[in-house]
Amino acid sequence: MGGDPLWTGYRHRAVDPDGWTTFWRLDPREQPFELHDWLGRPDRPGHRLWSRAATPAGVRATWRTSAASVRLEIRAALDIYQEIAPVDFLVGGELHRRCPVEPGEQVIAVELPGTSVELEIWLPQGGAIGVRDVSFDGEAEPLPPIGPRWITYGSSITQCTGAYGPSETWPALVARRHGWDLVGLGLGGECHLDPIAARTIRDTPARLISLCLGINIYGGETFSGRTLPGQVESFVSTVRDGHPHTPIVVITPLPAPNLEGKPNAVGLTLDDIRGCVELGARTLRDPDLQLIDGRTVLSTEEAQRLYADDLHPGPDGYRLIADRLAPRLTLPL
Structure with a gap:
């Protein structure tokens, strides 16, 4: 979905000039306004809908990797509900690490087993979230979503x-x-x-x-x-x-x-x-x-x-x- 081979679970991907990606679960290109200006106006009807649509609930990516660690560069802000959820790292389908996310730009580093495993990263289901990079210290192959x-x-x-x-x-x-x-x-x-x-x-x-x-x-x-x-x-x-x-x-x-x-x-x-x-x-x-x-x-x-x-x-x-x-x-x- 959305033209990105890495992440799934969203409708449209927008990248700002600094390289931060927002995953939209509804497509803002259908709207006759400039979203960045409009989202700064909480008095406008529908503001809350688009704030929610920009939260990456259910957005995740999967890799096959033998790396010993992974680093996620993420940016977060409090949304209208004043909540930022954590990031989940799953190895072999089981929770490996749950990492809190603070307001602002940050890098989350997680150690991995260092043997060939399937790694999933689930982005926060609450908060205004941007992602800039995921990097590994070893081999990592993105896996497309499978299943219906x-x-x-x-x-x-x-x-x-x-x-x-x-x-x-x-x-x-x-x-x-x-x-x-x-x-x-x-x-x-x-x-x-x-x-x-x-x-x-x-x-x-x-x-x-x-x-x-x-x-x-x-x-x-x-x-x-x-x-x-x-x-x-x-x-x-x-x-x-x-x-x-x-x-x-x-x-x-x-x-x-x-x-x-x-x-x-x-x-x-x-x-x-x-x-x-x-x-x-x-x-x-x-x-x-x-x-x-x-x-x-x-x-x-x-x-x-x-x-x-x-x-x-x-x-x-x-x-x-x-x-x-x-x-x-x-x-x-």
Whole structure:
């Protein structure tokens, strides 16, 4: 994806004059503005969407290497959520080192076994991140992504800034378990059925697509009971235009015990949101579309125990979500 043979999991790669690469998970070239100027204006509508799209959640690269060490040159800044996640280094599919990332430019050096191993670097799932160089003190061959591509779209619960690290978000755990090539479109606070998200999914080849819809629409009071079913129908229809027979899984909001039963400003409870999402998805009468009720992924009791706040799972909650969804997200034979 994006024309870079090294990294995967993004839509567009932008390199500034100093050589710093930003991995965009939505394509900013579709927008009629100068992004660097525009991103400096948090008062502009949509600022948060593009801030989230520039966070490299799910972006990673793999090498076969016998080097004794690797160095990653990375730049980080606090984003609108004031969080910078770590970088994960995996050897042979297992966590080798998890390295914190501080604001500013830095070089992260990690010792390796020095024998032939497969190394994965997963970039932070939180923060404004740039990458300039990856270097080894020995032989290293970049490996292309393998396995069927899976796209998953959702909110902060799909971006998972509160996971232990980028290789332990629930999408990363599911993808690693199945051997899939993940494209993670978790956009914290910004899962509002934006047309550019639908077009991105439509135009990206995939063998499986999952859409976790509703929680940001509840919190942002984005649509009413009159408009939400049609917006879901339109979003899924756009996705389907590019994927005539690809399985699509629509997941309604997980339980939020302290918010259940409370109408938002447009009068919708979370149950109402679930019903509207289901109605919009079922209107298509699509035989390749599956619905998952988010309340079957975690129970209310599990949510009360594993949530870090009224809405977001903690690290062990994301692990449990992966355990529950992994057997339900499957490819056709």
